[in-house]
Amino acid sequence: MPAIAVIGAHWGDEGKGRIVDLLAQKVNMVVRYSGGDNAGHTVINPLGEFKLHLMPAGIFGPATCIIGNGVVVNPERLIEEIALVESHGVATGKLIVSDRANLIMPYHQLLDRLEETSRGAKAIGTTGRGIGPAFADKAARLGIRATDLLDRKYLRERLEAVLAEKNAIITGVYGEKPLSLETVFNQYIKYGERLGPHIRETSRIIREALERRDKVLLEGAQGTLLDPDFGTYPYTTSSSSLASAACLGVGISPSYLKEIYGVFKAYCTRVGAGPLPTELNDETGELIRQRGQEYGATTGRPRRCGWFDAVASRHSRLINGFTGAIITRLDILDSLKTLNICVGYRLNGGVTQDFPASIAQLENCQPVYEELPGWETDTGSIRQYRRLPLAARRYIARIEELISCPVTMISVGSSREQIIYRKQVIYN
Ligand code: IMO
Numbered sequence: 001m002p003a004i005a006v007i008g009a010h011w012g013d014e015g016k017g018r019i020v021d022l023l024a025q026k027v028n029m030v031v032r033y034s035g036g037d038n039a040g041h042t043v044i045n046p047l048g049e050f051k052l053h054l055m056p057a058g059i060f061g062p063a064t065c066i067i068g069n070g071v072v073v074n075p076e077r078l079i080e081e082i083a084l085v086e087s088h089g090v091a092t093g094k095l096i097v098s099d100r101a102n103l104i105m106p107y108h109q110l111l112d113r114l115e116e117t118s119r120g121a122k123a124i125g126t127t128g129r130g131i132g133p134a135f136a137d138k139a140a141r142l143g144i145r146a147t148d149l150l151d152r153k154y155l156r157e158r159l160e161a162v163l164a165e166k167n168a169i170i171t172g173v174y175g176e177k178p179l180s181l182e183t184v185f186n187q188y189i190k191y192g193e194r195l196g197p198h199i200r201e202t203s204r205i206i207r208e209a210l211e212r213r214d215k216v217l218l219e220g221a222q223g224t225l226l227d228p229d230f231g232t233y234p235y236t237t238s239s240s241s242l243a244s245a246a247c248l249g250v251g252i253s254p255s256y257l258k259e260i261y262g263v264f265k266a267y268c269t270r271v272g273a274g275p276l277p278t279e280l281n282d283e284t285g286e287l288i289r290q291r292g293q294e295y296g297a298t299t300g301r302p303r304r305c306g307w308f309d310a311v312a313s314r315h316s317r318l319i320n321g322f323t324g325a326i327i328t329r330l331d332i333l334d335s336l337k338t339l340n341i342c343v344g345y346r347l348n349g350g351v352t353q354d355f356p357a358s359i360a361q362l363e364n365c366q367p368v369y370e371e372l373p374g375w376e377t378d379t380g381s382i383r384q385y386r387r388l389p390l391a392a393r394r395y396i397a398r399i400e401e402l403i404s405c406p407v408t409m410i411s412v413g414s415s416r417e418q419i420i421y422r423k424q425v426i427y428n
């Protein structure tokens, strides 16, 4: 009865989608537990290339796919993604949405944009999908949930009350036009009609699967360094991306969680504002961006690229208690002569291995690098660890040592088979 979590260990975009698509072949259920359609999970498989934002990346396999209570659901986006995968012959009858999931409403998207504009130079660089305002409403008890779509009378009453408050802010604070109750209500009633068959109580479905000894994969979104508690706050997202949030976000006991995989990119990237201590504003950064096509799957923005940061990665390993590390995109580094790994931060005249809470301190951290030789060999066709060039194995081994976590899988390309297994992943 194991639950297995796949968690972003950096600032998102680590390749969780391709890993979940692969591991989903071995499990009975895949469940998203946090975030919303700010996620952009790229999956390349025999059916094509997909950029999924809400749909669990397991949808292409035999597993039941669930969007858990911890996710904020944009119904319009979900309907679009259902249509997208169905147009490739994928059945979506196995998709279930938690009735407790909060919904993204049109005013969340509007307020996300208005708040960002008013932040000016201090903008977070959000995805503009309404994520922050939706999670704020959940905490403020102003949320509208999936279950509400199924109760016309309640939905209207609730929307009337909430929209009055939102319109007061939209008009009074931002001087924008109010949203119409009728328009939003009619739109959401339609969404309810379309999504109704998918909306159910899900924590019991997941618990019963675990009790049957089915394997349940909990699919993380975003990454540990975007987590509002342990990331680079306030330059973070608004829901927890951590392993400890996974159980809450799907409604199961933490005692079920047996394997926790952290997905680390072989280098670091970040999209949006906030500290990235190892950022490379030079030719190497540009080379990584071009070779890795490092552009946001959700917004198309160029991703900022930098060396592997073992201080941030170790912080992530400790907070999540990873039982295994998965390193993605090793092949992107194939052409480099030398590589750097950040092994400490120089701060206030000393060197620290701790990841500071203070954003001002993080912005002042100067990385201390250890230089390693590159392998200057194509790794894309390699499938066995021992066949990797010695320099690549040394790079992996050094990361393993610095983050104190065994590396269990390494990806050397974006297609399903471009993967090296070092240990069995997903036990019985
Ligand atoms: P996946 O699941 C990378 C970033 C945004 C911004 C900050 C806040 O694909 O790894 P938000 O819209 O959440 O309020 O934006 O978080 N961000 C991500 N960056 N990958 C993601 O998801 C992200 N989801 C949010 O760029 O800096």
Ligand code: MG
Pocket: 012, 013, 039, 040, 041, 297, 298
């Ligand atoms: Mg992404």
